[in-house]
Each structure stands twice: as C-alpha cells, then as structure tokens.
Amino acid sequence: MKRMLGITAVVYYHSAENTWAFTSTLRPSKIVTTRPLPSTATTSLHQYAATINIAEDAPRDIPSFEEWASYGGIQKADGFQLISNQVDNTDYLDISAMTTQDIPASTPVVYVPSECILSANAAMQEFAGCIENDVLDLLKANGYGTEMRQYYLILKILSEVEKGTESPWYQYLNSLPRYYSNGASMTVFCYSVVPPLVSRLCKDERARLKNLNMGKRGIPFLSNDTKGNDELWKWAYQVVYTRGFETENGTGDYCIAPMADMFNHATEANVALAYDEYGNCYVQTLGDVPANSPLCMSYGDPTNPSFLLSRYGFLDMSSPATFCKILPSHVSEELKNLGYAHNNMLFYKDTGDVSEAVWDILLYMGLGETDASLQRQFYDAHMHADFATKAAMHEQYYPVTAAKLAEHIDTFLGDLQELQEKGQYGGNAVEHPRLPLIMRHNEFVRNTFLAVRSAQGLEQNTYA
Numbered sequence: 488m489k490r491m492l493g494i495t496a497v498v499y500y501h502s503a504e505n506t507w508a509f510t511s512t513l514r515p516s517k518i519v520t521t522r523p524l525p526s527t528a529t530t531s532l533h534q535y536a537a538t539i540n541i542a543e544d545a546p547r548d549i550p551s552f553e554e555w556a557s558y559g560g561i562q563k564a565d566g567f568q569l570i571s572n573q574v575d576n577t578d579y580l581d582i583s584a585m586t587t588q589d590i591p592a593s594t595p596v597v598y599v600p601s602e603c604i605l606s607a608n609a610a611m612q613e614f615a616g617c618i619e620n621d622v623l624d625l626l627k628a629n630g631y632g633t634e635m636r637q638y639y640l641i642l643k644i645l646s647e648v649e650k651g652t653e654s655p656w657y658q659y660l661n662s663l664p665r666y667y668s669n670g671a672s673m674t675v676f677c678y679s680v681v682p683p684l685v686s687r688l689c690k691d692e693r694a695r696l697k698n699l700n701m702g703k704r705g706i707p708f709l710s711n712d713t714k715g716n717d718e719l720w721k722w723a724y725q726v727v728y729t730r731g732f733e734t735e736n737g738t739g740d741y742c743i744a745p746m747a748d749m750f751n752h753a754t755e756a757n758v759a760l761a762y763d764e765y766g767n768c769y770v771q772t773l774g775d776v777p778a779n780s781p782l783c784m785s786y787g788d789p790t791n792p793s794f795l796l797s798r799y800g801f802l803d804m805s806s807p808a809t810f811c812k813i814l815p816s817h818v819s820e821e822l823k824n825l826g827y828a829h830n831n832m833l834f835y836k837d838t839g840d841v842s843e844a845v846w847d848i849l850l851y852m853g854l855g856e857t858d859a860s861l862q863r864q865f866y867d868a869h870m871h872a873d874f875a876t877k878a879a880m881h882e883q884y885y886p887v888t889a890a891k892l893a894e895h896i897d898t899f900l901g902d903l904q905e906l907q908e909k910g911q912y913g914g915n916a917v918e919h920p921r922l923p924l925i926m927r928h929n930e931f932v933r934n935t936f937l938a939v940r941s942a943q944g945l946e947q948n949t950y951a
C-alpha cells in the first residue's frame with residue numbers, strides 16, 4: 488500500500504503475464520496489459536523517414552496515440568479529453584487536456600504505468616557501455632555533465648524512431664508536435680529582438696542543443712543517417728526538454744509520461760503530477776475543477792515568463808509578475824544577500840507593485856554612488872534583520888530609489904521600443920515564424936513596466 492498525492496493505490500505485478508492492476512478511484516474494469524500497442528508493419532530498422540515525419544507541418548496522429556494508450560493501460564478519469572488549438576495563428580496544432588465533467592479535489596485524472604514511460608534511468612541502463620567515454624567526457628568538459636539523463640533520453644528517442652512502426656512507442660512518438668517556438672528553434676534574428684535576459688536564455692537553449700548534438704559521434708547503435716540528421720536530433724532534443732520532468736520520487740529519474748505530458752502550463756495549476764517508487768505516474772486534481780475547464784499543471788515559476796518562453800516556447804499571459812530586468816555588470820555577494828535573483832526582483836503586471844528586493848537593491852546601488860558608509864549601514868541593517876533602520880533609510884532616501892527606478896524604466900522602455908521597431912520593420916513572419924510570439928512577449932513586458940510606472944507615481948514618459 489502506498490499513498491501518492493492523496494491517492495491510495497495498490498499495484499500488483501504479474502511477471503508471467505507482464506500485467507499491472509491499479510486499484511483506486513481510477514479502477515480498470517479488468518486487468519490491463521501495459522505492453523504498448525504491437526506493430527503490424529515490417530519497416531526495416533533505419534527507414535524512420537517513411538514512418539515518422541518530423542517536418543514542422545507534419546500531422547499529429549492523436550487517434551492512434553489514444554488507442555495505444557488505452558491498450559497500454561493508461562487510465563483516464565471520466566470527462567478527461569484531449570483537445571486541439573492552433574499555435575500562434577499557424578496551421579500547427581497544440582494538444583492539451585480538459586474535462587467535460589466536474590471533478591472534485593484530490594481526484595486522480597490520469598494513471599500511466601511504468602512500462603509506457605520513457606525513463607532516463609532505464610535508458611542509461613540500456614545503453615550502459617555502448618557510448619565511448621570520450622563522448623561523455625567531452626559533454627562534461629563543456630559544462631553539460633548535469634544533462635546526462637536528458638542526453639541518454641534523447642538517444643532513447645532516436646533509437647525508437649529508427650525502429651519505425653516496430654517501436655513500442657511509435658504511436659506516441661507520431662503524436663508529438665514537430666513545430667516548436669522555444670529558444671532552440673529561434674533564428675539569430677529572433678535573438679536580436681528580445682530583451683537581454685530572454686536573449687541569453689534562448690541562446691543557452693541553442694548552445695545546449697549544439698553541445699549535446701556533438702555527443703552523437705561514437706554511438707554504435709545509431710545509424711549514420713540518424714547521426715547526420717541535425718533536424719532529427721533537434722526534434723528529439725525538443726521532445727525531451729519540453730515534455731520531460733523530474734520524478735521527485737527518490738530515484739533521481741527524469742521521465743516522459745505519455746498522456747501525462749499533454750497538460751498545458753498555468754499559473755493557477757489545477758492538477759499535479761507524481762511518481763511512485765515503482766515508476767508509475769499519477770496525475771491528480773489540486774482542487775475542485777468545474778466542467779469544460781482546461782486541466783493544467785505547473786512547468787515552473789510563474790513569475791519567470793522568460794524561462795517559460797525560452798524553454799517551452801509560449802507566453803504565459805497569466806503570469807502575475809516578471810523579472811524587473813535590472814542587470815548589474817557584476818552580481819556581488821552583497822547583492823545576492825540583499826535578495827538579487829531573477830525570481831525575486833519582480834514587477835507585478837496587474838497592480839504595478841514592486842517587490843521588496845527591487846527597492847533594497849536600488850537603494851543599495853544608489854547609496855553606493857554617493858556615500859559608501861551609508862551603503863554599508865543599509866547593508867548591515869539588512870543582514871542583521873534591523874527592519875526599523877531599513878524602513879527609516881528607505882523613507883529618508885526614497886527620492887534616490889524613485890529616481891533610479893524611473894531611470895531604469897525609461898532606459899528599458901526606450902531599448903524595448905527599438906527592439907520592437909527592429910522586429911516590425913527588419914523581419915517577417917515567413918522567414919522568422921516565431922517573431923509574432925516574440926513581439927507579444929515584448930508587449931507583455933512593456934505593459935508591465937508601464938503599470939509599474941503608473942502605480943508608483945513616477946513621471947510619465949513618451950512610451951505610454
């Protein structure tokens with residue numbers, strides 16, 4: 488007996504039949520075989536091009552995936568439904584989950600047995616000893632030693648693609664998106680029309696892709712065609728990094744759980760995902776969910792839309808706040824101790840509020856320009872939790888912080904306007920299809936800065 492996310496479950500394993508039975512409110516009518524849907528095709532090992540088309544405009548075969556999922560023992564609550572929507576006014580489809588029925592809090596909505604899950608730990612065991620040490624050493628030397636699980640999972644995806652319809656995961660892989668809008672998919676021009684932090688994050692995604700791609704040599708179980716197909720490698724990278732999550736069950740695994748990977752992100756998530764000690768995946772509601780509602784999980788900090796854009800390729804309009812874009816040339820230990828961090832230095836979109844860390848950093852930097860002793864006094868008050876002294880100094884030197892805040896907003900909005908004009912007149916959506924998304928992101932940031940300026944009573948500028 489084990490309890491995950493409030494679900495009391497009993498899992499029985501029958502080795503002779505390779506079957507699982509799951510007892511909960513998601514109770515199957517019979518013991519189901521979790522062996523993925525068998526293939527009837529005889530495609531040769533490396534004829535993947537004839538079976539999985541990775542072109543951006545290739546259709547996603549969702550009906551076959553749902554049949555595969557049902558046969559494989561993936562269970563869904565009554566009312567659970569996959570729906571499709573166009574991506575950024577293109578012909579590409581985003582598939583997400585919703586419910587057509589009211590679902591009470593703490594109700595399991597999806598169960599994925601371990602046999603259907605793509606596991607990094609399992610891939611590392613499967614390919615143990617098959618990859619030259621020089622390849623792994625190169626990745627580690629380039630700073631990607633922490634990405635080994637994702638690297639092995641990319642190799643697993645590629646090895647399954649090569650099997651074509653003979654792969655146990657063929658129907659799942661053929662249901663996945665081909666079009667992505669994240670940093671790894673953007674053009675160099677796209678990087679030039681986003682603010683500096685977003686540009687850096689997007690370039691980091693591209694650098695990670697290129698470095699992991701360097702690890703394709705010396706892999707004996709992949710064909711030369713696969714190792715030479717950069718677009719296929721990029722697609723596998725996108726699958727792993729946009730659909731995989733930490734299991735957080737003590738195993739250190741990183742997994743992709745088919746069907747459980749169809750939940751979109753929301754600031755106010757209404758479902759959560761977890762794994763048990765056997766590697767089975769459960770998704771459960773966090774509160775009451777009314778009928779005809781989307782079912783959404785959290786992909787990360789909702790106050791960091793820049794990361795969500797660079798990693799996953801979407802703009803979260805529900806984000807309550809965004810990083811204030813204050814980027815010192817050097818982030819000292821003192822700044823870190825005062826609270827400097829991208830998820831702490833926030834401008835709030837709807838209220839125009841400014842987080843405490845922003846005021847602290849601005850005052851510390853402002854005092855440093857005029858009186859080092861006052862700067863030290865403020866820093867010591869912060870470190871010793873002397874809130875009375877901090878409050879008094881904030882009140883006394885408010886003109887300093889207000890001036891620096893106004894200067895920062897003015898400068899940033901001016902720079903942002905130049906980026907918008909460059910994007911509007913220097914590029915086009917045909918050559919740079921992610922450009923409309925980027926322009927909406929920039930407008931989201933602009934409106935947030937304007938809200939802060941208005942709420943804080945700072946002098947109006949020409950960017951309103």
